[in-house]
Structure formats: structure tokens, C-alpha cells
Amino acid sequence: MQQAKDQAIENVEHVAEGVAAETLPEGKLFEIAQSIGDKRLEELNVEDTTCGYCAVGCRFDLYSDGEEVLAARPTDEDAPVNGISTCVKGKFSYDFVNSDDRLTAPLVRDESGEFREATWDVALSRVAEGLGSIRDEHGGEALSVIASSKATNEDNYLMGKFARQVLGTNSVDNCNRLCHSSTVAGLAKTYGYGAASISTDDFELADCILLTGSNTTEAHPVLATRIKQNVRDGGDLIVFDPREVQIAEYATQYTQIKPGYDAVWINGITRYIINNDLYDEEFVQERTTGFEDVKEAVQKFTPERVEEVTGARPEAIASAAETIAEANRCIFGWTLGLTEHSHGTENVMAMANLAAITGNLGKPGAGVSPFRGQNNVQGGGGDMGPLPDSFPGYQDIADDEVRAKFEDAWDCEISPEYGYYTTQMFLEADDDHVRGMYIIGENAALSEPGVNHAEDVLENLDFLVVQDLFMTETARYADVVLPACSFVEKTGTFTNTDRTVQKVNKVMEPKGESRPDWQILQDLANRMGREWDYDSAAEIMDEVNSLTPLYGGVTHERVEAEGGLQWPCWDEDHPGTKRLYTEEFDTEDGMANLHAIGYSEPAETPDNEYPFTLTTGRVLYQYHTGTMTHREEGIMQYNPSDFVEINPKTANEYGIENGDPVRIESRRGETTVPAQVTDRVGPENLFVPIHFAESAVNRLTDEDRLDPAASTPEFKVSAVKIAAVEDDIDRTGTEAVETMGDD
DSSP: OHHHHHHHHHHHHTTTOTHHHHHSOHHHHHHHHHHHHTSOGGGSEEEEEEOSSSTTOOEEEEEEOSSSEEEEEOOGGGOTTTTTOOOHHHHHOOGGGGOTTBOOSOEEEOTTSOEEEOOHHHHHHHHHHHHHHHHHHHOGGGEEEEOOTTSOHHHHHHHHHIIIIIIOOOOEEOGGGGTTHHHHHHHHHHTSOSSOSSOGGGGGTOSEEEEESOOHHHHSHHHHHHHHHHHHTTOEEEEEESSOOGGGGGOSEEEEOOTTOHHHHHHHHHHHHHHTTOSOHHHHHHHEEOHHHHHHHGGGOOHHHHHHHHOOOHHHHHHHHHHHHHOSSEEEEEOHHHHSSTTHHHHHHHHHHHHHHTTOSSSTTOEEEEOOOSTTTTIIIIITOOSSSEETTTEETTOHHHHHHHHHHHTSOOOSSOOOOHHHHHHHHTTTSOOEEEEESOOHHHHSSSHHHHHHHHHHOSEEEEEESBOOTTGGGOSEEEEBOOGGGOOEEEEOTTSEEEEEOOOSOOSTTOBOHHHHHHHHHHHTTOOOOOOSHHHHHHHHHHHOGGGTTOOHHHHHHHTOEESOOOSTTOOOOSSTTSSOOSSTTSSEEOOOOOOOOOSSOOOSSSOEEEEEEOOTTOOTTSTTGGGOHHHHHHSOSOOEEEOHHHHHHHTOOTTOEEEEEOSSOEEEEEEEEOTTSOTTEEEEESOOTTTOGGGSSOSSSBOTTTOOBOTTOEEEEEEEOGGGOOOTTOOOOOOOOOO
């Protein structure tokens, strides 16, 4: 037994291998190894849990001494998605938990405009009064809630319930509106479920993988490893993307395209497959509707037209089409490069058409896979119903029978009218239609498009409450700030990108007076006239499964015992669903309903005044607005700021060298960031990450022109102009900013 313990300690001491050796300071590695080596294993708290960064759903054991997280160690048998793999954030980025600026007590803005610490009693009374007075005077529709895709399923279920039952508003939404709501809308219209149809294991079975709009290596490193292994084993990888992202280096075919015209090249591939009789005729006849409409619609997407619009050469379209058609099993993967457009739903529906006509649904190694970004955006951002048009399980609030079920369970009346989507909340605040907001775990002051406008709204609301780990850019505008606790300090579930519900276990006690989100919501609901009496997150999940057919068989006990369950899981005898659409689609007729898709121009295209197209995205060593990763010393040494990627031809024309400050200006704002000169982007395109308040790239993006079906903003296409900031240039010792790292 002692030998086994010693071996376990030795294993933990060696978690800092591989990417960490290249990423973290040498002293940090020594500190980690020393801190564990100095303790006996029995002195440490070891809990298996699910990662709180991206939505791949990696699981691992976290080792803690009760004060801080000392190490993360994945074990193959307990990690169905990642095995022994993790990315650098999941393995090492836990300094945020004990950061000096962690919120550990409620804060209330006093009469002088300054924040002061307050008791929970005082803070919650202030929130109840602030939200309650707006509800009573202007009606519940004058209030809105922004829920958190970083919080657990149980937390998010109560966020939606709180909005409708306590505040009386359907204006509850989350960051999914800014990323994959186009995916949900597009897939729901064609297949029924707005989610991945496959399991992660299918990446090992596919003959071919088509990726677009996905910087997989940096945004989803563990999935990227699966894809690379597939290529190594003989699979084909086709990548269409405006940037030559690192995953493209492993592709058997990479095609650089103009941003904003994805439906064009997708329809071009579909046309080639149909016109050359390469489609799956049996699947189309037996399992789809609308094929003839699609066939007619794609005829306009000739090779010449596709090349003119997108830059994709005819031979690239033909090669991709033939590879997909010849494969027995193909996966179609994407992220926000396909969805964050004013026509993102069209893009997704075009991709859904392509997957269906080739018969790549409902069988091993084939299907659609939208990679989700935040750890619980699938579950908390969608499944649990913090949405203006849906109850948990995507049950339509306009459906009288569904609404009556929730009204009875929640003992309240609920309007059948849809509430405001996230970006609409900020637009409607201009006309005082929204007067108060409750923002939980989201940094809207950086993530919203048109940040200048978002800041103005936040500053002028009648009442704003923010619930978070830190005094974020958004929290600085609040009347009350409530300290929530992190995922390592609470219990619940996350649902990952392939619909797997997994357990989150408390590793350490909450810092200071911080509390789990569900407990804060319960205390507040009771102050505002309700009688919530949940004893645990498990009890909340029991209520979820009683009202949500997709989660009908999901309980904490089962998730723990079985290592995760994939929805739909209809009852406690159901094993979960590894792969969707094996027999029928979740539509009224059980068929995949294909739709003729043309294409829409981006809402804003380059012109003489603003000649470049700016697109935005993520990098490996940061996470969203940096609330957590900016507090990690090693990561900040490796990737301390945003930058702009500029093609060498463009840089030469403007006299810009690596590291030079560059001013980027759109019709909405401007920012200045250092240059990275690279041919990863074309001469007419620029790329800037999204992670830093100092540069706040969303000052440049547009909040007005949204996807008509999903209300997603167009983050991926903004017309801009650039200029070298000559006064700030000091080229001594300047080097390019490096963004890539090993997986």
C-alpha cells in the first residue's frame, strides 16, 4: 500500500512535463514539484472533477492542500473524453482561485459612488430592493438576466427560473447568443437538435474531417490532438479558413478563403457532389426532405462564381467534394468562424445540407460537431433554458402546454412573448425598455459587440447587479457586486461539447464569504417573496429531470457512477445517447429537413476608406476576456497582450515591422496593438484576439446588424483601416509575438 502511495506522489510530481516545460517559468515548475513533494499524499485532498475552461469536457484529479490547487492529473479510466491529455490551462491555470484581487465579500456602492464591503444580509437586501422596485414600477419586462456558461447546469437552471418566476421576465440569455446560437438555430431547423450529433470517440473512426472557422489547436487543444491522430492514421483533413491556423499544417488540403462567405464555398461543394452524382441517393430518398430545392439553389454556385466571391479555386472545391464523397465516414466540424456572422444560421444550414446529402449522419465516425467554447455553454448556455425563447430542454415558451407545465411547477404566470436576446438587451436599454440587469459570470463590458455602447448602457442603467469572481470591467459599473465561487469550490454538473453530462466536485472550500451561484439565487429569491428550499445541487438536478425530457434520466448519482451521460437520456433506465439520428431526426416527420440556402453579404464590407477585413478569435494561452488566465504568471509571460496579424505585403506597404504599434479603426471605434507580420492572413485581412481589456477589440465590432434567426453579432467581419503609430515605435530588440504552442 505504501509503495502505491509513493508511486502516486511520484506521478503527481511529474505532471509538469511536456508543454509546461516550454510554457511556465522554471521557478514555477520547481515550485509545483516542491510543493507536492513536501507533502504526503494522505495530507492532500484529491477530487476528480471536470475542467472549467473550454467545453471539450476534460476530466482529471485535482490535488489541493485546502488552500490552493497544487496539481491536475488526468487518469485514463476516469476521463472518457481526454484520457491522459489536458491542455496547459486545464493542467496549470489555477492561480486565479487565490488571486489577491479575488472577491471574497459583497460590495455595495455607497452614496459617494465608492464601493464598500457589506454583509450578505445588507447586499442581498439592496439587490432585492433594486430589482424589486423596477419590477413593481415598470413591470418584469424592464429587467433582464445574463446567465453564465461558466457556471454549472444547476446554477443556470435556477438563473432561468429566477428570471421568470421571481422577476417576471423572459429576457434571460447568455454568451451562447454571441457564439453558437446560429448553430442551435440552423441545426434545429434541419435536424431537430441544436447540438453535436457525434461523440468525441467518433474522431478516431472518421475517414475524413472537414473543419472550418475553427482554430482547433488553440481553442480546443485536446480535440485537435484527436484530429491529428486521425490524420496520422491515414484519415483526410480538409480545412477551409481565412487564416492558416496551426491545424491547417496537418491538413491534407488547406484552402484560404475570404471571411464572411462560407455558404458560398459550402454550396459550391454541394453542387459538385450533386451534379456529379456523388451524393448518397439512398439516404437522401429515405431520410431527407427538400433535396430538389437544394439541388436547384446550388446551381448558381459555379466554380467560377465561388472563386470570384471566396477566392477558393475550382480545383480546391472539386478536391474537397471528391474526398468527402469518397469517404465512408466524414465529420463536419466548426466553431465561431462559421457562426459569428449576420448570416451565421445560413452558413450552418448549408453545412447541414452537405452532411445530409452525403449520408454522414447517424453512423459511427460521421456527423456534425460544433466545438463549444466555454466549459458549460452546451448545458448552462442552452440545455438548462436561460434563454428568452426556451425553457430547459429547448421547450418553446410559446407552446401553451409546455408553458402550463412550468407555470404549475414554478407556481407563477409566464408570458408567451419571447424576451430580449443579449445584444438586444443593450439596444433596448437605449429606450428605457430595459432598466435593470442581473449579470452572472459574464464580462459584457468586453464581450459585447460595440463595447463603447455597452459601457454607456451599463453606466446608465437604473440598477445593475454583477455576480462574479473578480471586480471585472463589467462589475465596475454595478450597484452591488456579489462574490461567487469558482468551479473548484462547488459541486454540480457540466455538459460538454458532445452532450456528455459530467460531475463537478468541490476540491476546496469557497474563498472568504464567496458562495455557489445557486445558493445566492436561493437567498435572493426568498427575499423577493419565494420559498426555495434546495439542500444541494443534486436536488436541483432532480427538479431539472422532472421537467426536462432530454435530461429525464440524469441524476448526480448516475453521472457519478457511470462517468457521464449523454443526452437525450429519457429515463433512469436509458443508457444515454452516444450518437444522434441513428434511426430518425428530431423533426415532426422524423426526416432531415433540408433548406435551399443562397448567401448573404456580410453586413459590412471593405471600401476605400476602410479597406481591410478584421476578424477576431482566441489564442491557446488565454481564455475569453482573461478574468482567470490574466492571473496566471506563466501564461502572462508567454502571451501578455493582444496583437494584430498583418500580411507581409500589407506591412511593407504601411511601413510596419514586427512589434510596431498599429492603430486599427472601424466606424465604431479604434484600438492600438503590436503587429505580428505573418502570411497566416491574406493581404486584405487582419486578425486580433479577444482577450485583453487594454485593447478591447470589440470597440471595433458592430452591435446593430444581427443574424435574423439567432441574433448573433458579426464578430468575424468588420471593415477597418490601419496606421503605424510612428511616435511609439522602438524597434530595438523587437521580436514577433508568438501565439502558438504545442497541444
